[in-house]
Amino acid sequence: MAIHEKTLIDPSRLITSDTLVVDGVDVSGHWNTMILPRTLKEYDDGFEAHIKEYAGAENVHRCWQCGSCTNSCTMYAQNTDFNPRYWIYLTRLGLKDEILKDKDIIWQCVSCNKCTNICPKDVRPEGVMKALAHWIEAEGFGEKSNSTIFDEEFARQCIARGRIEDSEVMTNFYKNTNQDIKEMALNGWLGIFVARMNKWTELRNGNIWKFITRTPIMHSLHMGYSMFFKPKTKSWGHTGEVLSQYVKEQKELAHG
Ligand code: SF4
Numbered sequence: 001m002a003i004h005e006k007t008l009i010d011p012s013r014l015i016t017s018d019t020l021v022v023d024g025v026d027v028s029g030h031w032n033t034m035i036l037p038r039t040l041k042e043y044d045d046g047f048e049a050h051i052k053e054y055a056g057a058e059n060v061h062r063c064w065q066c067g068s069c070t071n072s073c074t075m076y077a078q079n080t081d082f083n084p085r086y087w088i089y090l091t092r093l094g095l096k097d098e099i100l101k102d103k104d105i106i107w108q109c110v111s112c113n114k115c116t117n118i119c120p121k122d123v124r125p126e127g128v129m130k131a132l133a134h135w136i137e138a139e140g141f142g143e144k145s146n147s148t149i150f151d152e153e154f155a156r157q158c159i160a161r162g163r164i165e166d167s168e169v170m171t172n173f174y175k176n177t178n179q180d181i182k183e184m185a186l187n188g189w190l191g192i193f194v195a196r197m198n199k200w201t202e203l204r205n206g207n208i209w210k211f212i213t214r215t216p217i218m219h220s221l222h223m224g225y226s227m228f229f230k231p232k233t234k235s236w237g238h239t240g241e242v243l244s245q246y247v248k249e250q251k252e253l254a255h256g
Pocket residue numbers: 062063064065066067068069070084085088115118119120121122123124125
């Protein structure tokens with residue numbers, strides 16, 4: 001099985017003279033290629049332990065660099081710069097700056113788990129990819145992902161009121177991700193979404209009256225009421241505070 005490799009030699013460290021004669025021998029061009037020495041001083045020897053605290057990355061220390069994960073990876077087939085084996089190697093060495101050079105592609109893991117299935121050491125590379133993506137986000141090295149913004153809104157409502165309102169989660173999610181709901185309504189997406197909820201097939205078959213009678217009017221009114229009055233789960237007050245404190249403590253434990 002081939003091991004897909006990634007070079008650690010930056011092109012900027014390769015030097016070549018176009019014309020060079022040494023002891024009367026012409027060594028112009030590639031004959032005189034030299035690699036400038038590199039000394040890495042910027043490593044974090046606690047980094048592997050830190051990444052292991054993220055769910056899914058607990059076994060990163062088991063990796064023996066066989067390359068099977070990268071070899072089987074769906075994303076590597078699309079982009080040879082996407083290399084789980086390489087990032088696991090950097091994680092183990094604590095080379096955070098090298099990992100951050102690829103911060104714009106690490107999140108592209110599609111969670112197909114082909115790497116995890118093939119790994120002979122049960123490293124669970126998919127979990128390591130997710131852990132690295134979360135670390136980049138938690139440390140503020142990259143933009144918050146849409147899924148994090150969704151989770152934050154979901155958790156905010158749970159903690160504040162002991163329940164969530166679907167319509168409020170969605171509207172705040174669109175707002176916080178700078179998606180224009182009006183524009184979505186105008187280009188028809190929202191209409192299709194609602195029509196699908198309301199038995200789209202009836203409308204498509206020309207049963208307009210049946211479609212209208214099945215429209216969940218009371219449900220829509222209830223959602224509107226909840227958006228406006230924001231009801232809480234009964235006796236939620238103190239429970240919400242305890243939950244909020246617990247979440248804060250867990251975050252501090254995980255991220256310091
Ligand atoms: S994570 Fe598993 S499959 Fe990938 S290089 Fe390490 S041991 Fe091999």
